[in-house]
Amino acid sequence: AGRPTPGTSEAPLEVLRRVWGYDEFRGEQSEIISTVVAGGDALVLMPTGGGKSLCYQVPALVREGTGVVVSPLIALMQDQVDALSALGVRAGFLNSTQQAFQRREVEDAFLAGELDLLYLAPERLNVPDTVDLLTRGHVALFAIDEAHCVSQWGHDFRPDYLRLSMLHERWPGVPRIALTATATAATHREIAERLQLEDARHFVASFDRPNIQYRIAPKDNPRAQLLDVLRTEHPGEAGIVYCLSRASVEQTAAWLVTQGIDAMPYHAGLDRGVRAHNQARFLREDGVVMVATIAFGMGIDKPDVRFVAHLDLPKSVEGYYQETGRAGRDGLPSTAWMAYGLADVVQQRRLIDTSEGDATHRRRLTQHLDAMLALCETVSCRRVQLLNYFGQASQACGNCDTCLVPPTTWDGTVAAQKLLSTVARMAQRGQRYGVGHVVDVLRGKRTPRVAQLRHDDLSTFGIGEELSDGEWRGVVRQLVAAELLAVDTEGYGTLQLTDASGEVLRGERTVAMRREPERTRTRRASSSG
Numbered sequence: 001a002g003r004p005t006p007g008t009s010e011a012p013l014e015v016l017r018r019v020w021g022y023d024e025f026r027g028e029q030s031e032i033i034s035t036v037v038a039g040g041d042a043l044v045l046m047p048t049g050g051g052k053s054l055c056y057q058v059p060a061l062v063r064e065g066t067g068v069v070v071s072p073l074i075a076l077m078q079d080q081v082d083a084l085s086a087l088g089v090r091a092g093f094l095n096s097t098q099q100a101f102q103r104r105e106v107e108d109a110f111l112a113g114e115l116d117l118l119y120l121a122p123e124r125l126n127v128p129d130t131v132d133l134l135t136r137g138h139v140a141l142f143a144i145d146e147a148h149c150v151s152q153w154g155h156d157f158r159p160d161y162l163r164l165s166m167l168h169e170r171w172p173g174v175p176r177i178a179l180t181a182t183a184t185a186a187t188h189r190e191i192a193e194r195l196q197l198e199d200a201r202h203f204v205a206s207f208d209r210p211n212i213q214y215r216i217a218p219k220d221n222p223r224a225q226l227l228d229v230l231r232t233e234h235p236g237e238a239g240i241v242y243c244l245s246r247a248s249v250e251q252t253a254a255w256l257v258t259q260g261i262d263a264m265p266y267h268a269g270l271d272r273g274v275r276a277h278n279q280a281r282f283l284r285e286d287g288v289v290m291v292a293t294i295a296f297g298m299g300i301d302k303p304d305v306r307f308v309a310h311l312d313l314p315k316s317v318e319g320y321y322q323e324t325g326r327a328g329r330d331g332l333p334s335t336a337w338m339a340y341g342l343a344d345v346v347q348q349r350r351l352i353d354t355s356e357g358d359a360t361h362r363r364r365l366t367q368h369l370d371a372m373l374a375l376c377e378t379v380s381c382r383r384v385q386l387l388n389y390f391g392q393a394s395q396a397c398g399n400c401d402t403c404l405v406p407p408t409t410w411d412g413t414v415a416a417q418k419l420l421s422t423v424a425r426m427a428q429r430g431q432r433y434g435v436g437h438v439v440d441v442l443r444g445k446r447t448p449r450v451a452q453l454r455h456d457d458l459s460t461f462g463i464g465e466e467l468s469d470g471e472w473r474g475v476v477r478q479l480v481a482a483e484l485l486a487v488d489t490e491g492y493g494t495l496q497l498t499d500a501s502g503e504v505l506r507g508e509r510t511v512a513m514r515r516e517p518e519r520t521r522t523r524r525a526s527s528s529g
């Protein structure tokens, strides 16, 4: 049973110690819990691993009645309920995966006042029966987990969340607590507005995760780079490798296995049983590497994930932060490593160009991507940039790649002009080419293609010998990231000028470029890419 003696209420700290066996609340947990216990609303922004669950679980045990938790994480409800039951907390859930008789059992327990916590999938609230059920029982509080799902502009919108404002209208006296690990100032405001939480107390924890070392490396041979990180820094340790597509998830996992890594795939296209099996192995066994699409990870509570690697560029800083935040929940040193290259920018721009939705929607996606690109191309502290994105000021951290091995900038204006004018001259002949050929022309290489196209006649032929192939690719990548150059995203990846290219060509705009630190440059030079 969740309560010691009927009719008496226990102090939150006693509940924490008796049920969970923890000594103290962490950070703002105590304040948040007192607010909700006293009947007030709360909006909680706390990073992954910060301890959000206790913020509603403890008040649910202290207050009379059942704490109703709205959560989109249907796949995890059984695990959550099992974990609570093991602690002696009376919990149940209602979602679409259940048989009618199973639902009825839970409903009966709720009506009999025998549940401390009831987890609900948001779509349950569209069913009049559920609203009726809640009305007949005794609700202690409403917790709205993953509250950013209410944001239409966020990366995780769920239409059913829009209906949650109904909770306040139907049960004005029941306290509500909304929680999320993802919120820029804009999302934060949107949550407050859409959930009618204007009068709620806002608790914004620091989003810094000091034990995570952030690193973003230029992509040349991503598999070899990944293997190097796994073998030299995290041998035998658990981690997650994110890939964009299901196919690359499967190929990467299979390849890692051939290299002796205990890797498994996870994506929404896999059979339900396979997914459950792989997830269970990842959670219960040591040192398993999960290669996954972003379908994996939400709500996964594994404290000793030692690294999160991205082989493809995330769509937004929010997504990147949430995914990397799955590393090091136990507070021990962990790595967030990513490989990033020109093809990533091209691929993400293509996804935006072909996405459904109107121009406003696409503009929003572009803003998300641009913020992510700015993080990749920054020459100052990654953490400062990341926290700044969430509206939190900080100092250079000393524990990210740009702090540890500072990149320098160089004036890339002349290089940009050389490259853009080469593209412009080809365009004058009615031709477009990809990055490989354009760099060959700049470097004065007499390849068969150059000869066949007579590109050695171009006035820019051979004017770019001062930079290596890799450095030219870096120039192209940064110009594309800054939208000073475009890559045809439908056909063959050919380069073309943008509206802003002219400003650089006419000398009205200078271009600062990132120079990769020596370490990565020598590594790149020694590989084939």
Ligand code: ADP
Pocket (backbone or CB within 6 Å): 022, 023, 024, 025, 026, 029, 046, 047, 048, 049, 050, 051, 052, 053, 054, 301, 303, 329
């Ligand atoms: P979040 O939902 O914010 O990602 P969780 O609620 O899953 O985080 O908590 C992360 C981990 O920290 C869990 O293992 C939880 O048991 C633990 N934890 C939370 N609060 C405390 C506390 N006050 N003392 C000790 N451990 C805690």
Ligand code: ZN
Pocket (backbone or CB within 6 Å): 380, 381, 382, 383, 384, 396, 397, 398, 399, 400, 401, 402, 403, 404
């Ligand atoms: Zn730093």
